[in-house]
Amino acid sequence: xxxxxLQDAPIDYNFLEKRLYEEGYDVAxxxxxxxxxNLEEGQFDILIYELxxxxxxxxxxxxxxxxxxxxxxxxxxxxxxxxxISDPTGQHCTVLEALIALSHKMDYTxxxxxxxxxxxxxxxxxxxxxxxxxxxxxxFVEPYGRDLNRLNEIHDICNxxxxxxxxxxxNGSPFPLSNPFEDQxxxxxxxxxxxxxxxxxxxxxxxx
Numbered sequence: 445x446x447x448x449x450l451q452d453a454p455i456d457y458n459f460l461e462k463r464l465y466e467e468g469y470d471v472a473x474x475x476x477x478x479x480x481x482n483l484e485e486g487q488f489d490i491l492i493y494e495l496x497x498x499x500x501x502x503x504x505x506x507x508x509x510x511x512x513x514x515x516x517x518x519x520x521x522x523x524x525x526x527x528x529i530s531d532p533t534g535q536h537c538t539v540l541e542a543l544i545a546l547s548h549k550m551d552y553t554x555x556x557x558x559x560x561x562x563x564x565x566x567x568x569x570x571x572x573x574x575x576x577x578x579x580x581x582x583x584f585v586e587p588y589g590r591d592l593n594r595l596n597e598i599h600d601i602c603n604x605x606x607x608x609x610x611x612x613x614x615n616g617s618p619f620p621l622s623n624p625f626e627d628q629x630x631x632x633x634x635x636x637x638x639x640x641x642x643x644x645x646x647x648x649x650x651x652x
Contacts, residue, residue: 474496477540477541480564482564486581488577490579490584494595500514500538503606504632513537515541543567548563550566553637554645575616576601605618612628617636621639624639
């Protein structure tokens with residue numbers, strides 16, 4: 445992905461920001477995404493950075509819509525200006541964008557105005573379900589995300605999910621079930637999400 449970096453981006457980058465900038469990513473947009481998920485500095489910066497540099501892939505045709513949802517975040521950031529959804533430059537939706545967009549879908553489906561926007565809660569719940577919450581900054585042996593073994597594990601987890609190599613019950617995906625009625629690997633992400641909501645949050649008082 446080759447976002448055009450903002451001309452007025454800060455000069456004093458930390459290491460991860462510098463890498464984003466040098467690779468052509470929009471640093472301000474990355475910070476905006478981090479704000480959406482309420483990322484606390486020094487906690488999961490390396491993980492979130494890595495998710496933002498991974499291309500979101502899909503196997504089931506309908507899941508291509510989740511990539512579109514990721515592009516919509518860019519429209520929102522830019523005020524629906526200067527982005528062409530036809531993707532003329534080969535830009536792609538990232539895993540981070542796809543998960544954030546999916547968390548918004550989940551919050552919309554829950555539809556509870558009294559509790560407000562809880563999309564960041566659903567985002568971190570999906571991170572936990574994937575097992576990615578085990579990759580906080582302090583678990584990396586090498587500084588600045590140079591721990592290749594840990595980074596490869598993150599990629600393996602995401603690829604297992606995206607290429608549908610998770611378990612029948614959805615374990616290894618964002619939406620694991622205790623009592624699945626059908627093979628979750630054959631369901632698109634929205635149908636998986638709906639089954640997860642029904643199993644875990646059927647009653648209003650159980651919703652966070």
